[in-house]
Amino acid sequence: MRQIFTDKKIDASLFLRMENLMYALLKSKDAFLEYGYQAYYDELENKVVISRFWDDRHPNDKAIGLKSEVYLKALGYKHFADMNLIRSYSLELQASPLRSFLTQLFVLLEDLRTEELIKKERPGTASIFKRRRTLYRNHFTSQFEINRIRNFQSDMLFCLCYLALTSDKYESYANEYFEQIELILHDAFHATNTEETMYVVEKIRYRLEEVLHSDMINHYFGLAPLNSDAAEAKKEEKAKELANCDIQQLNDNEKKNKEEESFSTWHRENKNNDNENFLRFELESGTKTNLMGHAARESEDQDQAMASVQGQSKQSSQSNFGTETLDAIATSNAEGTPYGKFNVGAVHRFKEARKPSPGEKAEYQVIKSLVNKDVKELKKTIEKTIENKTNATSEKFYGRLGKKLLRIYTEKQPRLFYKKGQESKELDVTFHLLIDCSGSMFNKMEETKKSVVLFHEALKSLKIPHAISGFWEDASNAKKEHKPNIIHEVITHRHSITPGIGPEIMQLREEEDNRDGYIIRIISDLLVKRREKHKFLLVFTDGEPSALDYNQDGILDTHEAVKLARKKGLEVIGIFIEEGEAKEETYALMKNIYNHHFLVANHAEDLRHKIKPLLKKLLLKTIQ
Structure with a gap:
């Protein structure tokens, strides 16, 4: 990053x-x-x-x-x-x-x-x-x-x-x-x-030219870079598309004349006649030569109709796909790529978490004991809120008789009844947490894991399905046509609330580059397919997206990915891990990407203190 x-x-x-x-x-x-x-x-x-x-x-x-x-x-x-x-x-x-x-x-x-x-x-x-x-x-x-x-x-x-x-x-x-x-x-x-x-x-x-002896120093207005070969290259490219494959052969004198050809001084006499001219139709499917018609004809009524038909035609295209590896999914080409125009050539694979080692289990238990108090407080708050809502919405004029009979004397129209099983005490919500595993996280990853453990333990205690994934791009093997990305699934939705799951989080490591917009698109597509009513995607990051052919466009691509995810009904929150006091530029960056839905932690340790109130706010929002 x-x-x-x-x-x-x-x-x-x-x-x-x-x-x-x-x-x-x-x-x-x-x-x-x-x-x-x-x-x-x-x-x-x-x-x-x-x-x-x-x-x-x-x-x-x-x-x-x-x-x-x-x-x-x-x-x-x-x-x-x-x-x-x-x-x-x-x-x-x-x-x-x-x-x-x-x-x-x-x-x-x-x-x-x-x-x-x-x-x-x-x-x-x-x-x-x-x-x-x-x-x-x-x-x-x-x-x-x-x-x-x-x-x-x-x-x-x-x-x-x-x-x-x-x-x-x-x-x-x-x-x-x-x-x-x-x-x-x-x-x-x-x-x-x-x-x-x-x-x-x-x-x-x-x-x-005769009186002014110095040119301009400053540049206020300009044109596209001038390349004398560009127009010729475009003509040759057009020639390759012609049906006839005949090629004109030039002798040495003709080649020399062509090379010495230059633009003459412009005169008003060069202006075209008032009548509209059309090239003969045969030239559009002719040979791969530089020959032009020696005579033009005046336009006819049918010409404009023909031009309209040809103007709407499009060249068909076919993709020539190579063999894909079983663990990688390649994006399509630039035209119509599902993962954005800045991610052409990007591929990804999901990496499964291995079985935790004894050392990782011990390290996890130490962090778990550190965040245990916060987990209990959050669980108690959420459960109390659910209970209050359940009691409030269960008070009916008919159904089964409740226990709060004192209302007969204190209220004019007491609601003394309830309906059995009308409210579920389980939250209809799911989360996916993405952790930036770029190289710049080398001095923040250990502290970040504490926040991730708090996130996991709190949701697991409330039996809320969730997933936790690290992501990075393999910069050492990245090429223009092939940019491999890895999504490390340390916690999956399927096993997130299973007892004993959690030490896998210790496998998160700082790696190489990061292509945020691409990964957000991948995870959004998966998250939107889940059945829960409320779906949250949280992205931990510590700087600008940065990968091969991505530095200048990463912010735009990530902004667009977040925007598309929200259109699909997901709530996306960016969480920035700063080093020291948050800078004004940090807030500007996060606002550019996530609009107003972001949180900035002054350092990785501060993140742990802010993740609890954030989770509380999001969960309470789903209960309302």
Whole structure:
């Protein structure tokens, strides 16, 4: 388990809200969302990146800022921008001495253009973008002053461009470079597509490259990482799916010409004709070549119908499963995995507890005697509460005559009767306790066992079925495609109230990594199948989930697993074991994952004193 808190924490609930919004806007469940330094949409990777710019803002502003970025990238760039042109023109700008300035200006102008289209299509977003502009204007106002003091000319100019473009009224600024591009810059308001935005940037490029001799230092806006081979790789991948397996052979001259091919300077004459063009249908199931049709035909009425049909078709998929071991259950592939998209390749096996050794039995008896007083007090409280409830609900106007006959004289309408066997004195409840057995528990496990023994003995005395499991991921054998997890069943529901059961708890040890979200999903599926009315899942942990390909996503995955478990009717409580006084970051982490249903112990010994009132509260809740 990775100890907290070395970097900024992710607000899991907010992130998942943004992710759901992204799915709705992109109309693709295969897409994914992640945090990055700058926001962008990557059509090749099918992902949206939201920026860290909003991290230190007020929670309301942070939510608005992230939402505006999802709208811009998932809706604006996906549906209102030409991503092929954006990528190709950005590659061409890399040859400019002002490549950073021009690229960021290109992104800014496209953001503002698509923003207007989004507000037109979804009027409810107007307030979001208004607040976004206010926050960014404050930011660029302060940035302008900083860049002025440092004499960063290109950065100053970019700040002025943003302030001029987002002002409610016309503003002109006294800056020699801005004066040369001011009129051209405002042409961006008339751009109706990505190509026209590009022409505006080209004009500015022509004016500035000769006079502005330094590029931008800061990075405010950006695009997906530019890889000149990415688009070609995507075409080759598409070619592999074609029905015909013919491959075009290129001679040496053709290969050389292809390698030397470069993008030419853009001109308005390159703009397509007004008529809509369609490639011939045969090319969609053609050969694996780079041949394109030499002639295009004008669209016909039937073309749109054909496009609609093809747009709804999906590629069938089959899974090729290898032989599974008898003690492991592999998750499915990324598409439709039942254990979450962050757990692809994760597998698990249940490890049975071995027969306790004499030393473990002796150690258990010592701990049992230590917690015996707490167990008796808890049992007495619960039994007394059950008895009071049984007596209160048994008082009827008819049935068998009870013993409290004094009520004839003290009450106007005395309830003197009861129904035999109408109330069961057994609690309709079950528990499952999960203990994080990651390596970071090495100095807490012995004390934690005392709390686990208290938990077990208290429930066993009340004849409440329960299970206790340690869990960890085998980091030494973990690979990208195979991540083995172990669930050590020291106490099972079947034998939990059997006399003599308990010393198996001493077998718990600190091990390696932990994949909390995955294990919670596994146990939730088992717990939900039990017949009891009330089902509690308690998770002992001492830090962030941490495993292979899981560090950045563990909080989100665990939050989502807890959320899904609660939808199934389980009550999930997180219990954090801190070292020393609890930190503010600890509470933030637990709230992100478990919402308000968590407990923080200042150390492992303090946990034992808090587990008793927690159990009492949960049990009394089931009696009400």
